[in-house]
Amino acid sequence: MSDRDAIVQRFRDGDKFLLTTHENPDGDALGSLVSMNAVLQALGKDTVMFMREDEFPLPYEYRYLLADDQAIHFEPGDLLDRTVVFLDCGQFERMDVDFLRNDALTLINIDHHHDNTRFGTLNMVEGGASCTAELVYSLMKELGVELTPFIADALYVALVTDTGRFMYSNTGPDAHRMAADLIEFGAVDVHDVYVRLFEDQPYAKVQLLARALATLKRFDGGLVTVCNLTKDDFDETGSEETFTEGIVDFARSVSGTEVGVLVRELTGEGREHQSKISLRSSGDTVDVSAIARGFGGGGHRQAAGATTEKTVEQIINEVRDAVREQLAGDATPAA
16 A cells, blocks of 8 residues: 555655665666655755765766765664655665664655555555656656656666666556657756766776676577676776676577576675676576575576675575576575
8 A cells, every 4th residue: 555645745745855765776766866855955945965975986877866965874863853755665675774774763765666565654656667766756747846858867877777768568558748848848858868877988898797707608509698707807997896787688589598697706805705686587488586685685587686605506506596486486585
């Protein structure tokens, strides 16, 4: 059951808000965050956006949406006066910050992940939506806020990335209608957005892609396609961790692949034995969010991820087992 009406009323009546999203934010997370923030500011609300400092720099493609100095990285002194709004966050643990665990806070949870745990005081979770930005757009219209070029651009970035450029199976009629509205009334430059997201890439990022593709391996007759990156790959190419955005899609796109996997070693102090797993499915046959949950992560049916201390070999074996179980009709994740 959705608390949509109560959330709309809270947005109308409330004065102060703190907005946040999940760790390792993608296009939908950031687009939804900054557009919702802009909507509330248009209503005259006092808003702040919170993200942990270690999330910066953001992925190269999205940095223009949110600069480091536009978000806070600490608990505001007036926290208890603010309503906390989580956007595109399926579980509280994906932005697990101690000060947000205060029972005195009102948490609004706006999301489209089908496995959302509904951790909010008020929850607006619509698993049929193509992206969380679709929900933000509908709230914007209900609140009577006028679409601006900035809001339109942020929403379009969220929409085009979370639908895989309108190719994923979550791309319904509402997604296309939203895109048409944003282009017509929001002055979105479609070509400019495409270039920023998918073409204007640093040379180091292309070098990193080449290294990942050089490791490409196929398992179980091609059902699972895997590539991996080590710390040396990042060091020797001068790449940032965020430069891995989109690499897993090359694994997924290989003909016959049900699940594409990217395993990359994490860099930085205190992360010496950790790896990030990115999972993408080619259709609705395999739910990769269930596989990610087996590693302590989560996400969408077609796009998910997790962080683990397991070896590359262990990860590959457990992903293969989980894919086989799902294809055999047992959706229980292996971990």
